[in-house]
Amino acid sequence: MSDLAPFEFRIHSRDGRARTARFATPHGTVQTPMFMPVGTQGSVKGISATELLEIKSQMILGNTYHLMLRPGAEMVAAHGGLPGFTAYPGPFLTDSGGFQVMSLGHMRKITEEGVIFKSHLDGSPIHLTPERSIEVQQLLGADVMMAFDECPPFPAEERYIKASLERTVRWLERCLTFKTRDDQALFAIVQGGIYPNLRQQSLDATLPFGTPGFAIGGLAVGESKEEMFPAVAFTAQRLPENKPRYLMGVGHPEDLVAGIALGVDMFDCVYPTRTGRFGYALTDDGRINMNSAAPRQQLIPIDADCDCYACTHHTRAYLAHLVKAEEMLAPRLLSLHNLRYLHRLVERARAAIEVGQFQAWATEWGERYFKRPS
C-alpha cells in the first residue's frame, strides 16, 4: 500500500474501457471498481461496522445533509470524524449535501451564494453554501469530499441545466479555495444532464481543476437507462485515465456491470439495503422475493456461492419465515447479503478484467441474471 502517494489512483489492468486500479486514501487503499454502501445517518441501515469489514466493504458513504442536521457535524468531529463516530475504521466518502437539499429540503431557494432551505426534521431555516459544505465535510473528516454542486431535477430545460452547470463550476472553485485539510481529497462533479454538448461544456470547465477524482453527477434522477448510459459513456470516456471516476447514486447489479464496462470505478446506492428491507434478495438468477411462497419451502441458502453470514448460516426457508414474521433479523440479514452480493459482483468483475475476460463474463452474467424476470 505504501507504494502509492496519497490519493494516487494506479491502474493495474485494462480490458476494453473497463479497468482495475488501486486508490490510496488516509484510511487505506481500496481496489476499484468498487461499490460503496450508504451510511446516510452514520449507519448503513441495520449493519454493524464489523459486518461491513466482514463483507469486504471498502469505503462507506456518509450524507452531509443528514449528518449536519443530526447529530450535527461538530458531534461527529468530537468523535474524531466518521471513523470514530461509526466505529468503521476504513475510508469514507461524504457527499456535498447539495443533492439531498434539492430532494429533501423544503422551500429551498437557490442563489449564486448557495441554497436556503428548511430542515425536513424541524423546519428550521438552514443555509448551505460551497464554503459551509466544505466546513461540514471537513468536520465529518471523510477521506473523499464531494464538491457542492447543483443537481437539476429530471426533466429540466436545457437552458436551466446550462446555467446550473456553470454555477456548479463557480461553486467548485469556491470549494477548493475554502478547503484547508490536505488529508481529504475533493472530487469535482461533472454535470450536463443527458445532453452531450452540456456534458462537454462541463468537462471543459471542470477538468482543468485537476482534482484527484471526478464524479459523473446529475444522473439516476429519473431519466431512463437508455438516456442515462449514453451520458455515462460520453462522460467517462472524456475523464482523465489516471483519476477515479465515480457514478453517483447508481447501484442496481446490471448498472454496476454496465458502468464498469464504460470505465466507471466507483458506485454507491441505497438499493441493496432498501430492497433487503422490502424482503428481496439479490442473486445471479435475479432478485428473489422472499415474501413469496417458494422460498418458504427451500432448505437451501439464498446463494450457495455467497460467503455472507446469512448464506453460510441460514436456509431460504428460515429467512423467508423471518420476513413473514416481520422479525428485525430479516431486513438485517437480507441487507447484509445484498451488500455482499454487490461487493462479490465487483470482485468478480475485477477478476474478469484482470484476465481480459470482462466482456465474456459480463455477457454470461447478464444472460443468467435476466433469464428470470425479477
Add this chain to the structure above:
Amino acid sequence: MSDLAPFEFRIHSRDGRARTARFATPHGTVQTPMFMPVGTQGSVKGISATELLEIKSQMILGNTYHLMLRPGAEMVAAHGGLPGFTAYPGPFLTDSGGFQVMSLGHMRKITEEGVIFKSHLDGSPIHLTPERSIEVQQLLGADVMMAFDECPPFPAEERYIKASLERTVRWLERCLTFKTRDDQALFAIVQGGIYPNLRQQSLDATLPFGTPGFAIGGLAVGESKEEMFPAVAFTAQRLPENKPRYLMGVGHPEDLVAGIALGVDMFDCVYPTRTGRFGYALTDDGRINMNSAAPRQQLIPIDADCDCYACTHHTRAYLAHLVKAEEMLAPRLLSLHNLRYLHRLVERARAAIEVGQFQAWATEWGERYFKRPS
C-alpha cells in the same frame, strides 16, 4: 462436561438459599443461575445466532405457540430442530404453548381434553392438548420441554386456581405418557397462584413425577412483586435440591437478583430486548433512557465494564443518535447490550455465590441500581 449424566444438575456451591450448579443437556452443559433470551418466533429479536454465542448466552427459549402456527413445527423439524433452524448450536428450551394460548389465542375454550382457540394470525381453529404440545415440542427438538399447563390469569378465584392446578397435574401425566424422545427433558410446572395452600397442593401432586427440573409457573402475570416473591420463596424452598428451578417469565435485573437469593436457577424474559427496542439501556446505575438529552452529549460507552459489541465500539452519543434517527442499528445494539447485561449480572451473582459473598454483593448492587430512579 462428560462427568455429568444426561440432564444431571450438579450443585457446585451454596450461599444461603442461592446456589451455583451445572446442568447437562444434549447441546452442552450450562451454568446456573442463568438467564435465557427469548427467541419467540425462532429469532431473538434483532440478534444473530453468532452474537448470542458472543454474549455468552447459554440456552435460548422458543415459543411453541408461535412456531406451531408459523412456520409450523414440521418445517423446524425439517431443519433438524431449533438449532438447525436458527443456527444457534447450543441448548434450547421450549414452552408448552399453554401460556400464550391463554394470552394470545382468540375465543379459547378450555376443557379437560385441552384448549381450542383461534389463531391470532388467521383466525383458523386450533386444538392444543398435552399430547399435541409434546408432539410439537418433540418436532422443535429443544433440550428442555415444558409440560402443558394452564396458567390462570391474575386475579383469579381461589377455586378456579385449585381446579386449574389439579387439571395441570393430570395434563402433566398425559405429557409424560406421550413423550417418546429421551434426548429431551420434560420439566413439570408448579402452579397455585399466590396462595401457599394451593402451592403446597401443587407441589404435593407434582413432585412425585420426579421430572429432571421444575418450573415455578403462574407468576409474573400481573400480581405485585410483594405478592410474587413470597410465592417464589415458598415454592423454591420446597422444590428438590438436586433439580433445576425455573422461574418463568421473570427477567428484570432486580428480579433476577431476588430470585437467585431465593434459590432459583433459571429465568427468561423478553424484557431486555423489548426495553432495548424502546430505547433503554440497562446498567448498574439503573436504566438509561437513550431518548433523553443527556446521552446524546456523552462520549463514553453505555457501560465501561461491559464487554458487548455496543460498549466496546460505540459512545452513548452515537447510540443515542441512532435512537433519535430511528436507525435499525439502535434496537439491535441496545438489545444486544441489555442481554449481555443480564448475562453479566448472573455471572457476577455466580461468582459471589462461589465465594460466599452473595448477600453482600446483592445488597451493594441493589443500592447502586436503585440510587437513581429508572
